[in-house]
Amino acid sequence: MALSASSTVGEWIDHPVGGRIFGAVLEQAGASAEALAPARNLPLGQLVTLSNGQFPAEMVDGLVAAYRAEAPEDAEDDAPAAAPGTGPWVEQIIPGRFTGQTVIVTGAASGIGRAVASRVAREGGRVVAVDLAKEKLDELVEALSGAEVVAVAGDITSSESVEEILRAAGDRVDALANVAGIMDDMGAVHELTDATWERVMRVNVDGTMRLMRAVVPGMLAARSGRIVNVASEAGLRGSAAGAAYTASKHAVVGLTKSSAVMYAGTGIQVNAVAPGGVATGIRVPAQAEFGGARLGKFMGNIPGVATAEHLAASITFLLSRDAVNLNGAIVASDGGWSAV
Template structure:
C-alpha cells in the first residue's frame, strides 16, 4: 500500500488515539510517513502512543482534552496547523458505548453523554478543520461509525442514534464538498478487541434483547489493526475516488 497512499509528509489528526482502534490508526499513519496529532482524553495513554511513534522514527504531537469542548477542538486544530502546516486527514474515531439501554430505560445523562462524545465532538472537529482543507484544496475525513449505524440490533438507543447520525453526517459531507476535493467516508466496525467497556445492567430490557441478536449474528472478533488498515486506506490517495462510503469491517456481519 505504501506506493499509492501518498501519505508521506501529510498532517493527520486521530482522535481517541491513546488506545484501541485510534492508537492502531495513529501508528499505521505514522508508518506511512504521516505526521500525527494524537488527540485523546487520557494523557498517559496519548503519551504512550506518541512514544511508540517516535521510537519507530515517526513524527507526532499530543493534545489532551474532551473533544466535545470547543476550546479543546480549537487547540487540536491550531497545533496541527502551527506544527504541521494544516490538516490533510482527520480521523474522527473517539467514542464511547452506551449501557445497551432500550429507549424507555435511557436516562438523560446516558443519552446526552453518548450523543455529545460520539456525534457532537466529531461535528465540532470537522467544522473546525474544514476551512483549512478548503484553503488547501483537498482533504480526507474518516469517521469510525459502527454496525450500530447500519442496524437497530447492535447497541442501545443512544449509541445506535449517535452512529446513525455519523452515517448521515458522512453522506452529507461527501455530497456537500465533493466539488471542493474533500472526501468523507467511514468504517463500520464489527466486534473488535479494544479497551472500550460496556457497563450494562443484565436485568435491563435492552441488553436482554440485543445480546442474543449480537451473539447469533457476528463472526470472529476483529483486531484494532484490521480496522486501522481500512481507515488508513480511506484516508489515503489510494481511495481518491471513494467518497460517501460507510465500509463494514466486520467479517460479513452486515451481510447477514
C-alpha cells in the same frame, strides 16, 4: 503445528494438547470454548485486550508454558515460515504512504484510534494524536519515537480543545480520522437516562461534527482533504447496541453522507468505516436489563471479532490518497456481519 501466543484461539481450541489445556483453564474461569466462538480467528494474545483483564497476560504465558511442557517435541517443530502474502494476515506497512501529510486522529490513546495513529506515523505521516487520556498518549509518543507524533490531551467536545488541536496541526490538515467514541449500556428508550443520552450524543455526534467543522475551511482553501468518521454496525442496523449509541452512530452516518454531498467537487472526501466487533479496551457499562436481554439473541450473527489493526487497515486506506474515488461511502469493516 506448534502453538504460541500468536496462534489463533481456534487453533488452540482444535489442537489435541492445546485444546485440552485451554479447555481446563476456561473451565476454571467458568467459561467455555463455545463462548469464544466469535474470537476464533484472533491471536490468543488478543484475549488480554478483549477480556478487559479477565484473561490477563500471565494466563496467556501460563498456557504457552503448559503447552510447551506437555508437548516439547511439538514446540520444537518449527513450521517453515509462510510465504509472503500467505498465512494469517499481518499488518504490512506501506512506506511513505502518508509522507508530507498531517493527519489528526482522535481517540488515539487506545484501541482503533491508537492503531490508526501508529500506522499513519509509521507510514511517514505527521500525526496529531488526540485523546482524553494524557498518560496513554504519552506512552504512544514514546512507543513511536522517531516518528512525528504531536499529542493533544483534550476533549473533542470542548471548543478550547478543538482550537488547540487545530493549532497543533498547523497550516494544513490533509486528513482527519474521527475515531473517539463511547458505548452505551445497551438500554432501550424506556431505560435511557438523560445522562447516558447526553454523554453518548455529545461525544459520538457533537465531537465528530465539531472536528469536521474545524478542519473543513482549511481543506476547502487547500482544495484537498479526507475525513474518515468511525461509525459502527450500530450505524447500519437496530440490533447492535442500545438506543443512544445506535442513534448516535446513525447520526455519524448522516453527517458523513451529508458532507460527502455538500463538498463533492471541492477536493474534500468524507467517508466512514462501520466496524463490527473489535477487540479493544472500550468500556461497556453494566447492561440495561431489558435492552441487554433483547439484543443478546442477535449477537449470534457476529461472524468474528477483529483486531484494532484490522480496522486501521480499512481506515488508513480511506485516509490515504488511494481513496481517490470514494465519497460518502460507509465501509462495513465487520467480517461480513452487515451482509447477514
